Amino acid sequence: MPKVAVILINFKDYAKKYLPECIESLRKQDYPKEDFKIFIVDNATSRETEEYLKNIAPEAETIPNEKNDGFAEGNNIVMRRLLNSDFKYIVLFNMDTVAEPSWLLELVKKAEENPTAGAVQSLILLHPETKKINSTGNLFHFLGFGFCRGYGEEVANFKSENLQPFFYVSGASALFPVKVLKEVGLFDSLFFMYHEDTDLSWRIRQAGYNLVLADKSIMYHKYQFSRSVLQFYYMERNRMIMLFENFRLGTLLLILLPFLVMEVGLFGYALLKGLAKGKIKVYGYFLNYKNWIRMIKNKKEKMKLRKVSDREIAKLIVGKVEFQEIANPILNYLVNPTFNFYWKVVRNFIFW
Template sequence: MTKLPSVSVVILNWNGLNYLQQFLPSVFASTYPNLRIIVGDNASTDSSVEFIRANYPQIEVITNDNNYGFAGGYNKVLDQIDSDYFILLNSDVEVQPQWIQPVIDLMESDAQIATAQPKILSYKEKDKFEHAGAAGGFLDMFGYPFCRGRIFDSVESDNGQYDDVKEIFWASGAALFIKRDKWIEVGGLDADFFAHMEEIDLCWRLKNNGYKVIYCPDSVVYHVGGGTLDSENPFKTYLNFRNNLFLIQKNLSFFHASIIIFIRLWLDLVSLLKFLYDGRPKHARAINKAHTAFLKAIFKTGKKASKISTARFNGTALVNKSIVWQYFVQKKKTFNSL
């Protein structure tokens, strides 16, 4: 009998006691046989660690000495884990008992599959997709991420329209499956992102090496979303706008990136003006702050880009259209209408 690959579910926590109390029971009930469940703690100041040790002694705890964000925190924790597969799972995700096996079976079927995600539905409205990942991530010609099941703020109901296995561009960090050797090959997450879009950068680097990213509809999880930063927090706006520019500079050729970034800066200006028009000046300032931070880091980011070869780039799910034009001008609100 073939031995099942070893799998570690790793939940990164920072002051998330309420979510651990609510969602750890479903993760603990996972039926995959060769499984470790690990909570990596980013120096929480609540009683998260004490709660786990008192109530779930079978769950391992790895503590960081500081809050290193999503990216840096996971890097430090996963450096200490030896499994065939890692599952990066947000603390605000409810899973079903058999959620792991279908994804592992799919990834084992093809050596070129490096990472994957399940179907991600909303915990609050379980007949709808969830914003962060939905039925798999795509990228448009100007570097805007979107999903099957979610374009900007338009989220579709799940009517089985995306129940096919699909090669995608990026897998959501809310529930990201990755082969450990591929994680090591590309150096894990980029800690400079801190949080937001770091999983898109990870997947893009894997695709630059020719690997596949896959969506598995036979596994379903339910995500609350916005557990650490909600959409009304200007810091989230800052991270999204800054990191999207990092993403483009790092993963495209210098010439191509320069053109796209020039266009994006003008499109970002439109977003800034829209925030001002909507009476949200803190978010407008966050965009300006994001551009300043990007420019300050431009040489550091450029050094990372110089290390990336795109000779084997797998461009599947990179959409040669402007999602901004499709959505706001042509009023196409669903993935299948694009």
């Protein structure tokens, strides 16, 4: 069987909450034990956390990291090391999850059956509501908002053959061929957390690869929807960086008007929810010319990589956000219909 690396990220007491059940599910995998290896990156490591990880998961290689590099660079630490190894696939796996015994085998099987797949995502269900869906692949709004397709729906009604292509894989359970990562690069370490999986998936698509759902690779995610000032900052900043770096200039000009309208709405939302400090910090980030130099450099590198036009990418992008956790009358009856209509019209003018 192909050799596979499975990466988990820990931060402080996260492992004490989630690792025992998670690692036990990995021990029960049908995949040959000699053909996959578990790596645990311990962000902001301490003697206590390092010892705990080694005791609870002795079969894993624990990698202490003095800094808290977040999800993005935390995974990069291992992925960078494995690019020139004999591992064929790298799998990212959240610690707050539990996998079915066939999870890894089905994930690899789907990758082997699809040589043009640049990434493969599992069928992610909720926990403890294990009969409901967390994600069947994630969708992407033209203003940079990502959300889980099928969230909260009954898995009994799920039919994979009826699904349309999705835009990006969830980092909670995703497989990447090493050869693809060598070509398109790893996570942008600046992102720290949020949208790093979207940005990488976008690059993979731009390079001409497909993204695939392994519907028989099942895992359960103890998903919690939350928003703090810091989380809001990373989500908003990374959303804007991602749009600028991946869309061509013409596309950015086409979405500028709704982008500005949305900014007014988002600032009002931030004020109401006590998140305004995060939004102001985002604007401060873009007032620093050094950050623009970095973004322009990244954009040029991404443009060199791309084999797929914005016109083709736009076919995978949606004009409305359908996510139960943020559903409200204003979104459902005003924002979504207006922006969806706008996107359906303007994407016909994308010829590049």
